[in-house]
Structure formats: structure tokens, C-alpha cells
Amino acid sequence: MSLNRLTKRFGEHRGIEDINLQICPGEVFGFLGPNGAGKSTTIRLAVGLTHPTAGSVRALGMDPVRDGARLRRDVGYLPGELALFARLTGKETLERFCRARGLTDTTYRDQLVERFGAELDRPVRMLSKGNRQKLGLVLAFMHRPRLLVLDEPTSGLDPLLQEEFTRLLAESAAAGATVFLSSHDLDEVQRAVQRLAIIRDGTMVTVDSVEGLRARAPRTVELRFANPQDAYGLDHIPGVSLVQVDPGRVTLKVTGPLGPLLKEAARRDVQDMTATPSDLDELFRTFYADGRDDQGADVH
Template identity: 50%
Template sequence: MTAVIRAESLTKFYGESRGVVDLGFEVEAGEVFGFLGPNGAGKTTTIRLMLDLIRPSSGRLKLFGLDVRKQSVAVRSRTGYLPGDLHLYERLTPREYLRYVAALRGLDGLGDGEALAERFELELERPIRALSKGNRQKVGLVQAFLHHPDLLLLDEPTAGLDPLVQQTFNELLREVVTEGRTVFLSSHILSEVQRLADRVAIIREGSLELVEAVETLRARAFVRVEATFGTPPPQEAFAGLPGVRELERRGPVVVLALEGSADPLIKALARYEVLALDSHEADLEDFFLALYRKGKSDAE
């Protein structure tokens, strides 16, 4: 089976400045693929390359096995796109705009737009210029979904959506994936990707750091334990304990990373006066920060 998205050594430079460098990844049908990275990492560049809005400097990029340059129109007819920086026709109403989009996609009326608008409680008759940021984002989402696309390219999709609408959006994504359709979701919000994606690619400064299943990332992750002591324990108090690493020390507060059984750590802690103890499962955010800290120390 061909991958829905296949990038090979994909590189894009804007003159001298870096877009993305040597990207290689595949996205399979029926998954939500999270594309995670800080602003300026190259997420939008990657999506715009897929739509032939910009052209790669080198490397190959195929969607549905089609060349994104030579077969761009065919690619775009099967793809729905929500830009990160959404610009709409201010004078049109959402209904007029969605009808235009549907017409250019060869659909009658609004396609699925009417039902989607109802679901998102989007008012169709007020001019777009009078809409709030959240409502504009809804217009963007509806236009991306209205032709029942095989692939959705969503660039920071939940920006400006209130929690209830995000809930609707999450449900919609789940349905899309259940139908075997595919979602490529870019975000700088780690918890969002963690919640929605099956696999995640982390991009930094134009290069892929890693591509992994969200579950694997979680398994790799650790429990973060933060203990506040009455008097700071000696430096070597937790050295050599199985599965325990000391991450940080701020006066009486010691932050530890724990993998595996908590027992040795609890027994070690019990020797000192512990005023407070906080622990939670490290989320992608912790992982992400750890990755970045590592990158930084490598560079130094």
C-alpha cells in the first residue's frame, strides 16, 4: 500500500534562509500524524510544499503516490487545508464563501458545509469581517472539510477555538480517522498533539528530530517527582538508586526522574524529612523540553 504522504530528503531554502532540510517521513492512511515544533521550525513550509504553493529546493514529496508538483490539481482535489494564518474574503458571508469553495471543488451548494456549520454552530449569514477569531477559525475548518477529503492538512487548527468547539473538532477528527481518512496536524501545543495524534514527528530548525508513536513516547517518558525537604539532603542521597535520576535541585527542592518501581525511591526519601511530595507522569512537554535541553547542551 502506498503511503498517503511520503517525503524523501525534502529540502526547501528561501534564498539563503532555511525552510526545511532533508525531511524524510511517511504518513499512513487512517492515522492522525502530529507535526510538532516551535514557531519557525518549518511546519508551515512543509504543508505549503504539499499544496504546491511553494516548490522544494530538492528532494521528493508525494501525496497519494502523486507528485505534488506535476499532479498538483489532483492532489489538491483530495486534500483539505486549514492554514495557520487564515485570511478570508472579508466582504463575503460564510455562506457565500463556502459556496465559492464548494463550486471550485465541483460541488453543488455547500457540499458537507451546511451540516458542518450546524455542528460548529457557525452562523452563515453575517459578513466574515464581523466574525470573531473563533468564528473565522470555524469558517476555515468548514471549508477544509466540506468536500470530504481523503487527507486533511491542518496547520495549528485549534487556535482561537473555545474548549467546547475544540471538543467538536476532536470528535470530527476521530470520525475522519474511523473512516480511514488521514490527518496531518501541525501544532506547537504538545498536549494537543498528544491528545489527538497516533504518531508524532518533532521538527526543530527545519530538521526532523524524531518520528514515533505517541504511545512509545509515553513509554519512554518518566515520572517526574518533586520533593521538598525540611533540610536539603546530601548531594549523593539519591545517586545509584535503580531507575532514579536527579534532574534539578533548588535549595530544599529536589526534582527526580523515575522509571520503573517507585519502591527504592520511597525508601530513600523516608530517611529525610519530606515536607511536600509531588509527582506526575511526564507529558510530551517534559519530553520536548528534555529534548531541547539536550540539543542545547550538545551545542555548547
């Protein structure tokens, strides 16, 4: 799936602008951003539910606007706000969608029902958010689509079912499906994806692998020195910022390589060091807070 300079405006209001993404078959791609960042707008454009103001989408070799009906036969779509027929039971809902898709072999569908413990006997209007979400997942995956477009897919699910969902994603990708996963849940994305993009206020902030972003994320380093005065003055090193300093002890945030800090600390007779692993959550909060990339360049 490719998004090329994709732009959507709502009158004078910008939805998204110049979104460029290339997502490969067999890849689980994460799309992160705070609420209102433009994730759902991008997803609706990707599956042809709304038309772009500018730019283009290619999904499974098709244009979602021109080839929408043909494309959606091979798409599994779970919207962020799942709307189902309130009076139908879960079973009736699944049967109706199977008929609409022409799905006659329901073996895989029934396996998914079992895996997620989907409630089939009660009307949808009586189901909890989590139980409606289970039905939504079955509906999205049951026809083994080549493209899965999932907007906040684990909303309302308990941790065990979130893990089951992660396994299902891995199985689908291994079978060759392309997965476009939108979320504001960092933990969900870290478990599931190979690459991800961050969007803020309708514009792209960065695209990278999870490993690449982790390497760029700030690390917390605490150093203890034999000479109490040696704890002072380390924040002049590029990529090092001060968190707290006391006589003989300093806590620092480090972005980039640790080498320069370690060399300077060794010259000062460091006695002990504790380093906390990189925290992507902090990196994302930085992106969300000021809309700048990790080099300080404005992304708007």
C-alpha cells in the same frame, strides 16, 4: 503521505532540511514545533504550494508539484494564516468554494456549519478570528477529503469547539482519511494524534508515538526518609537529577526506569513516595531549548 529528505532553502537561509516522514491512511499525525521551526514551510511543500529545493513528497500516490491540481481535489487544507474574501458573507464564501470543487451535495457541509456554529450572514471582514476559523474548518472538511493538512486548526476556538474538532478528526481518520496536523499546542496534539514528530530550526528532532514520548518524559518523584541524612546522594543514579533536597525529603527528576531509584530508596528506609505522572510538556521544552534528543545526541 511520505516526505523523503525534503529540503527547502530560501536563498542563503535554510527553511527545512532532510525531513523524512511516513504517514499512513487512517492516521492522525501531529507535527510539533515552536513558531518559526519550519512547520508551515513543510505543509506548503506537502500540498504543492511551493517547490522543494531537494527531496520529494508523495501524497495520495501523487507528486504535489507535478500533479498539484489533481491532488488538491482530494485534500482538505487549512493554512495557518487563513485568507478569505473579505467582502463575501460566510454563506457566499461556502457557495463559491462548493462551486469551485463541484460539490453539489451540501448535506455534510451543512452539518459541519451546525456543529461549529459557523457564522454565515456577516461579511468575513466583520468576523472574529474564531468565527473565521470555523469557516476554514468547514471548507477543509466539507468535501470529505482523503488527505487533511491542517496548520494550527484550533487557533481562536473556545475549549468546547476544540473538543468538537478532536471528535471530527477521529471520525475522519476512522473513515480512512490521512490527517497531518501541525501545531505548537501540546494539549491539542495529545488529545488527537497517534504519532507525532517534533521539528526545531528546520530539522527533525524525533518521531514517536504519544505513549513512547510519555515514557521518555521526566517524572517528578518526592521521597521522604526516616533518617534525614538518607535524602542526600540519590542523584548519582543514572537518569536521576536533583530538584530540591531537605533533611528527610528529596525531590528528583527521573528519566527512564524507576527501578534503580526505588531499590536505592528501599535500602535507605523510605517512608513515603509521591510520583507525578510524566509531563510531555516538559519533554518538549527540553527539545525546544537545546535541540538535542533524549539520549543527549545532537540532532543538527
